[in-house]
Amino acid sequence: MTESLDSTRAAAWRAYIEASQRLVTQLEDDLRADSDLSFADYHVLVLLSEAPGQRLRMGELAGRLVFSPSRLTYQISSMQRRGLVSKEACPDDRRGSEAVLTAAGLLALAEAAPHHLASVRTHLMDDLDDAEVACLTRVFERLGHRLRAARSTSTTHTTSQGATDARDHR
Template identity: 60%
Template sequence: MTGGLTGQRLAAWRAYIESSQRLLTLLGDELRDRCGLSLADYHVMLLLSEAPQRRLRMGELANRLVFSPSRLTYQVATMERRDLVRRESCPQDRRGSHAVLTDHGLASLRAAAPGHLAAVQHHFLDHLDDTDITQLEQVFTALDTRLSPTDNATPAGKRT
């Protein structure tokens, strides 16, 4: 059942999977309770807020979120209904479209950010020392680099 993983390697894998799922669930529940936003909503709005003119091509946004195109289409549609984002056709390529952060979406992100970042600090960062943070950043940046498509490789630390 462990596929050849034993000892410390199996323990490390299990600790990563179980703790990351607990952390993401806790952060997502708190964000939803406080602001009515999902972690996916927050991440979409964060990436769009950092983009020029608060817009990204749907394909690029899907790649950065590690979403399938259909999952992103669904996510953006739910956010459009709440006026957090809108879709606009690309003037250079009529087949493509942009996701654009609305003024309401930017205001929602700004309202949610302090509480969400405080929760990240409390549930995650407060329990790590500087050495732990450095090691995590190095491990996950290296992993992200190996797993990212070569034409879209962006260090994980540059995204969130």
């Protein structure tokens, strides 16, 4: 049986869960009110705007967003219908496809960014001092790195195990 959290860690966990959910909900509400973009739309637009050629392979984009392939397909299809992105075959590998930022998507991002930044500042950053910002950065970079590595290891293990299982059942 797993050992329970001590009261200090339990309080930290609950505070994190409740505050992070409230923060994401508030940022999403503000973003939708100011731009008609969802938080997921905005994140896709940011990642594509920062990518070389403003395009990313669908698998890489799914990994960076922490989306399943089906969730990304749904997200990109929704954004395509609104003209924010297009989906194109990869120039170097016709089997794959890329999400590509459109001019309309770049304009939507440029219009939404100042309002979103103001929301992030108001609801999070302006309430933190420099030491707290540094602490949050260290903690979440470390956790993010560890969780990405663990997911990569489990995906590799699952894929290899699936291949082994498939060979065993031939």
